[in-house]
Amino acid sequence: MAKYKVNRKIDIRGEVCPYTFVKSKIAMEDLKSGQILEVIVDHAPATENVPRSLGNEGHKVLEVVKIGEHEWRILIQKA
Amino acid sequence: MVKVNVKFSVMFKEATRTTATTVDVSGKTVKDLIDALIKQFGPQFSERLLDAKTGEVRRFINIFVNGKDIRNLQGFNTKLEEGAEVRLIPAVAGGKEFFGLTQDQIVRYSRQIILREVGGKGQKKLMRSSVLVLGAGGLGSPASLYLTAAGIGKIGIIDSDRVDLSNLQRQILHTKDDIDRPKIESAKEKLLKINPEVKVTTYNERLTAENALDVVGDWDFVLDGSDNFPTKFLINDACVLKKVPLSHGGVLRFVGMTTTILPGKGPCYRCLTPEAPPPGMIPTCEEAGVLGAVPGVIGTIQATEAIKYLLGSGELLVGRVLFFDALEMRFEEFELKRSPNCPACGKRPLIKDLSQVDYGHVCEVRF
Numbered sequence: 001m002a003k004y005k006v007n008r009k010i011d012i013r014g015e016v017c018p019y020t021f022v023k024s025k026i027a028m029e030d031l032k033s034g035q036i037l038e039v040i041v042d043h044a045p046a047t048e049n050v051p052r053s054l055g056n057e058g059h060k061v062l063e064v065v066k067i068g069e070h071e072w073r074i075l076i077q078k079a
Numbered sequence: 080m081v082k083v084n085v086k087f088s089v090m091f092k093e094a095t096r097t098t099a100t101t102v103d104v105s106g107k108t109v110k111d112l113i114d115a116l117i118k119q120f121g122p123q124f125s126e127r128l129l130d131a132k133t134g135e136v137r138r139f140i141n142i143f144v145n146g147k148d149i150r151n152l153q154g155f156n157t158k159l160e161e162g163a164e165v166r167l168i169p170a171v172a173g174g175k176e177f178f179g180l181t182q183d184q185i186v187r188y189s190r191q192i193i194l195r196e197v198g199g200k201g202q203k204k205l206m207r208s209s210v211l212v213l214g215a216g217g218l219g220s221p222a223s224l225y226l227t228a229a230g231i232g233k234i235g236i237i238d239s240d241r242v243d244l245s246n247l248q249r250q251i252l253h254t255k256d257d258i259d260r261p262k263i264e265s266a267k268e269k270l271l272k273i274n275p276e277v278k279v280t281t282y283n284e285r286l287t288a289e290n291a292l293d294v295v296g297d298w299d300f301v302l303d304g305s306d307n308f309p310t311k312f313l314i315n316d317a318c319v320l321k322k323v324p325l326s327h328g329g330v331l332r333f334v335g336m337t338t339t340i341l342p343g344k345g346p347c348y349r350c351l352t353p354e355a356p357p358p359g360m361i362p363t364c365e366e367a368g369v370l371g372a373v374p375g376v377i378g379t380i381q382a383t384e385a386i387k388y389l390l391g392s393g394e395l396l397v398g399r400v401l402f403f404d405a406l407e408m409r410f411e412e413f414e415l416k417r418s419p420n421c422p423a424c425g426k427r428p429l430i431k432d433l434s435q436v437d438y439g440h441v442c443e444v445r446f
Contacts, residue, residue, distance in 0.1 A: 013169070014127075018193060019186065021193065022192050023185065024191065025193070025199065026178050026180065026198070029198055030178070040303075056197060070131065
């Protein structure tokens, strides 16, 4: 059961920091307040950096979930 | 054995420490190349390239040979010719755009996209903007370099001079090899080397009362890097008449000053200095000298103002004159008010067309 309704999903596996944040930030820009972005990454440091940096911009980090051996899903709600 | 040129996406850079290399491949296929790369760059590289479970190349990594996706050729059995160009890039790149920005643009501008005041939206705004730089000299050099590096879409440069050996002490666009070349030609070459995405338009002419309105009319912002009073008044008057925002800058010896003019919204250069001092009263840089780093500071502030204006961020130097004294190493700021009697932007402006002003001498308004 999906807890959240995702409005946009980006698969940025293969990207490393800081581009994981840069791309998440760009993808977030034209979402409306309250909408949810799902980010799939395979670069472990991004699981801390992306939520922290987007959190600093005022957005709400909903969850960071490990979905594979080297894959994570980050859900962020736009401020 | 064939030699091929390989370019990597940034995702491999941690492992490869480079974004391009030339590899000798003993076999002749893409598979042989991948084996050679793994051998050369080790486990950190193969982790990024290969799927841990299957040992196959990760599916989201695209491999292009001479610009063609190997999926449309013979896959990993694609033959490599001597000198072939191979690119390894993740699927999200692939030359495709990511919300209006290419992979290269995202990487190139990443350090400013990260800024809250810029972001992808601000970057796209800059890429749609245009700035005219008056003079490819001490102020125009750092200003145009930073504007170009920031990705301003279109940059104009107007200058009628040729590069002289005495320019190189401060005009950092030009090199020894450029001596006697037109400054605009030397400038355009350097700017395009830094950022080939920027469109550089050049005017190999002087700004005159006849051409000024046409020259400034099409630009989003004008940056004054001129070296004489008549031109400073002329560009002010032209920008006020055309309502084009202007950054004024001037330097001499160890001091510099700058202010930003938003016609109709704040004071203009003539509110500060209604008329130019008579010739000879204030020396030029040629007569009095200037430390090269001083226009570096002022020109860089001017470029910053242009970028802030285009982004719509922060507080501009409108109604404020910033003075820089390099010997004392101090910045000072003075308030500048819009003068109701200003001949250019006052309540009843006297300057309605540029032919009324004698720019050749003291920039006086004649009637």
